Amino acid sequence: MKKLIWCLLMAPFFCAAQSYTFKPLSENVKTSLRGLSVVSDRVTWVSGSNGTVGKTVDGGKTWTWMKPEGYEKLDFRDIEAFDENQAVAVNAGSPAYILKTIDGGKTWTEHYKNLDSAIFLDGLGFWDKNKAIIFGDPINDKMQLLKTEDAGATWANISANLTMPMAKGEAGFAASGTTIKTLPGGRVWIATGGMVSNIYYSADYGKHWQRFKCPIWQGESTTGPFSMDFLNAKNGIVVGGNYVKDKENANNVLLTNDGGRTWQKPATPVFGYRSGVCFINANTLVATGTSGTDVSTDGGQHWKHISDHSFNAVQKAKNGKSVMLAGEKGSVYQFITN
Numbered sequence: 001m002k003k004l005i006w007c008l009l010m011a012p013f014f015c016a017a018q019s020y021t022f023k024p025l026s027e028n029v030k031t032s033l034r035g036l037s038v039v040s041d042r043v044t045w046v047s048g049s050n051g052t053v054g055k056t057v058d059g060g061k062t063w064t065w066m067k068p069e070g071y072e073k074l075d076f077r078d079i080e081a082f083d084e085n086q087a088v089a090v091n092a093g094s095p096a097y098i099l100k101t102i103d104g105g106k107t108w109t110e111h112y113k114n115l116d117s118a119i120f121l122d123g124l125g126f127w128d129k130n131k132a133i134i135f136g137d138p139i140n141d142k143m144q145l146l147k148t149e150d151a152g153a154t155w156a157n158i159s160a161n162l163t164m165p166m167a168k169g170e171a172g173f174a175a176s177g178t179t180i181k182t183l184p185g186g187r188v189w190i191a192t193g194g195m196v197s198n199i200y201y202s203a204d205y206g207k208h209w210q211r212f213k214c215p216i217w218q219g220e221s222t223t224g225p226f227s228m229d230f231l232n233a234k235n236g237i238v239v240g241g242n243y244v245k246d247k248e249n250a251n252n253v254l255l256t257n258d259g260g261r262t263w264q265k266p267a268t269p270v271f272g273y274r275s276g277v278c279f280i281n282a283n284t285l286v287a288t289g290t291s292g293t294d295v296s297t298d299g300g301q302h303w304k305h306i307s308d309h310s311f312n313a314v315q316k317a318k319n320g321k322s323v324m325l326a327g328e329k330g331s332v333y334q335f336i337t338n
Contacts, residue, residue, distance in 0.1 A: 018297060019338040020306050022325070025060030029330020034176050035079035035089065036276075036313040041320035043084045046332060047076035055105055057084045059322070060334060068099055068108035078124045078177025080132070088152045090134060092174045094119045098134070100152045112146065112155045119144065122172035123190075125182035133158075133206050135180055135190050137172055141165040143190070147206055162200065162209045169195030169221065175243070175275035176313035178227040181236070189260055191238055193224015199238075199260040212261050217241050217251040225254075226275040226289075227313075231282060234259050237300050239274035239287050246273035246291040253277075253287065255300050270294045271305040276314040280323060286335060288314045288325055293335075309333075 033054070035047030046054045051072035055064050074091040081087035085104045091097050096119040098112035121136040121144070130151045136144035143162050146155040171194050172179050179191040186205040192198050197218040201210045216238060217223045223242045230236035234257055241252030253270045254263040272291035279285050285296045287303070288311040294303040311327035314335070323335040 018295075020295060021336040021338055022293075022307060022309065023060075023334040023336055024331070025056070025324075025334055026054065026063050026330055026332040029054070029065060031330050032312070032328050033326035033330060033332065034075075034077045034174070034312045036176070036315045036324060036326045037079050037081040037087065038315045038317040038322060038324045039081050039083060039319065040317050041322040043081070044317075044322075044324055044332070045079050045081040045087050046326050047079040047089050048326075048330070049075045051076070052330070053079065053087075053089060053105060054330070054332070055081075055084070055087075056332075060324075060332065063332075064105065065330075066105045068101075068105075071097060071099065071108070077122070077174040080124050080126050082129060086151075088124065088132070090121050090124050090177070092120060092122070096121050096136070098146075098152065098155060111152055120171075120174070121146075122174040123177045123180035125180045125188060127182050127184055127186060127188075127205065131205060133180070133182065133188055135172060138166040138170070141168075143172075143192075143200070145206060158206055161206055164200075164209065164211050166192065167196040170198065173224060173226045173240070173275075175226045178229070178276060178313065178315075179225060181228050181230050183230060183233065187233060189228060189230060189236065191225040191228045193218055193226070193240060194221050195219060197224045201260055214238060214254065214260075215251075215263055216254050226273070227277045227287075229278050229285075230260075231279045235282075235299075236260060237277055237279075237285065238263070239270060239277040239289075241273035241289075243273050243275070243290070246289060248272065253300070253303070266296075266301045266303065268302040270303045275312050276325070278314050278316050278323070280316055280337075284337075286314050286323060288312075290327075293325070
């Protein structure tokens with residue numbers, strides 16, 4: 001009886017059968033969080049609007065909030081952290097900056113600056129502690145690509161490596177910094193949307209590229225894939241939809257089992273627009289967005305809606321079991337499977 005009463009009180013944050021709890025760790029901070037990097041069960045970094053970066057080193061019990069000096073008006077859409085001291089943050093919009101800290105956020109150094117009015121960086125992915133790639137919206141029909149081989153100290157423009165021009169109205173989404181996915185050894189996938197949706201794939205650290213069609217909801221500037229994850233070189237998922245129609249789910253989740261070359265709809269879709277998705281393991285996936293969170297326990301084939309609470313991003317710890325979600329007003333929640 002006590003468990004039933006608690007379940008009712010916690011709805012929609014708790015579901016019977018396979019049960020899930022959303023544990024609030026941070027709320028009511030003046031920032032919309034979209035960047036999320038869960039290093040371990042203890043260390044998580046987040047980033048967002050109003051030049052804000054946050055960090056916990058005790059599993060979310062306490063948070064340190066910071067604004068890199070001189071960059072207080074930026075919208076940091078993506079962040080990648082290696083431990084409690086080192087992190088790289090990227091903002092969306094122009095001017096574009098890449099910042100890095102090696103002292104836990106006490107100081108930040110600028111490692112890239114672009115004043116082009118058309119520059120708009122969408123996402124960042126690291127292959128290892130030294131090699132990383134960033135992609136951005138097209139300039140003169142060419143996707144912008146930056147690469148580092150020295151842990152973010154310097155960035156080379158490798159846009160010329162991707163010789164295929166992007167279509168008119170085709171671009172990336174920086175809703176959670178996760179329309180790019182890297183796997184060790186040089187594999188990287190980039191998802192684009194808008195008028196046309198494609199998956200761009202490289203197996204050699206961005207030297208050579210292939211392009212595959214992504215048959216997700218597309219055709220408008222507000223449609224396409226907003227997040228992507230790969231379990232391994234073959235099995236992956238994209239989620240998205242139309243962010244101005246966030247409760248519609250006509251065609252906003254697709255699965256691949258051949259590395260992104262072809263995509264299929266699941267048997268039961270997610271329940272609305274989703275801007276974040278991650279594999280917890282081969283069977284369990286979590287997808288989230290402004291209209292709620294869904295869970296699949298069969299590799300993405302069937303989805304169950306478990307919460308209406310709004311989030312922008314979700315990620316599992318690189319080294320650990322912790323799963324975190326981040327969203328508006330500085331909210332960070334831990335996703336717990338009971």
